[in-house]
Amino acid sequence: MELDISSIRYTEGASFQTTISKNCPPFEWAGEEIRFDQPVTAKLELTNTGKLILAEGHIETVLVVACSRCLELFNLALKVPFRMGYTEHQEQGAASPDEDLEVRLFSGDVIDVTPDVEETILLSLPMKSLCSQDCRGLCAQCGQNLNVQACDCEQDQIDPRLAVLRDFIKK
Ligand SMILES: [Zn+2]
Ligand SMILES: [Zn+2]
Numbered sequence: 001m002e003l004d005i006s007s008i009r010y011t012e013g014a015s016f017q018t019t020i021s022k023n024c025p026p027f028e029w030a031g032e033e034i035r036f037d038q039p040v041t042a043k044l045e046l047t048n049t050g051k052l053i054l055a056e057g058h059i060e061t062v063l064v065v066a067c068s069r070c071l072e073l074f075n076l077a078l079k080v081p082f083r084m085g086y087t088e089h090q091e092q093g094a095a096s097p098d099e100d101l102e103v104r105l106f107s108g109d110v111i112d113v114t115p116d117v118e119e120t121i122l123l124s125l126p127m128k129s130l131c132s133q134d135c136r137g138l139c140a141q142c143g144q145n146l147n148v149q150a151c152d153c154e155q156d157q158i159d160p161r162l163a164v165l166r167d168f169i170k171k
Contacts, residue, residue: 018045
């Protein structure tokens with residue numbers, strides 16, 4: 001994901017907007033392989049602030065991840081903000097007036113944002129992802145996916161007071 005910044009490199013205040021996409025290979029995270037269902041797309045505005053090149057916008061993609069409850073794969077859409085400064089001079093990076101802004105070094109007319117985009121995606125991954133908020137998960141006893149079908153084990157776990165009611169309904 002390389003950005004040609006030659007049009008703003010020497011002009012303070014100059015900026016442009018750009019959208020870049022890249023097909024990314026699967027990666028390993030928390031012991032699981034995570035695939036991309038769609039290319040990673042970065043929509044960015046690049047501005048020459050005089051001190052550095054500011055890249056600001058957001059990153060979108062769709063990942064295929066396993067549900068933390070039922071273990072089924074599902075598509076997880078991500079849209080995460082992206083903000084990064086790029087400088088050609090080490091000392092300017094250290095002197096960044098904005099403490100929240102991370103600054104990277106670059107040289108020439110091209111900034112490669114790939115590592116920063118990848119890092120941003122990794123940092124945005126939720127520790128637990130659910131296929132739906134009311135995912136019923138797997139039966140602890142037989143492993144049945146309870147979203148698909150109830151299993152017989154449930155009857156053993158039923159509240160005894162409800163069991164009376166259930167027997168009543170059966171009659
Ligand atoms: Zn689930
Ligand atoms: Zn079961």
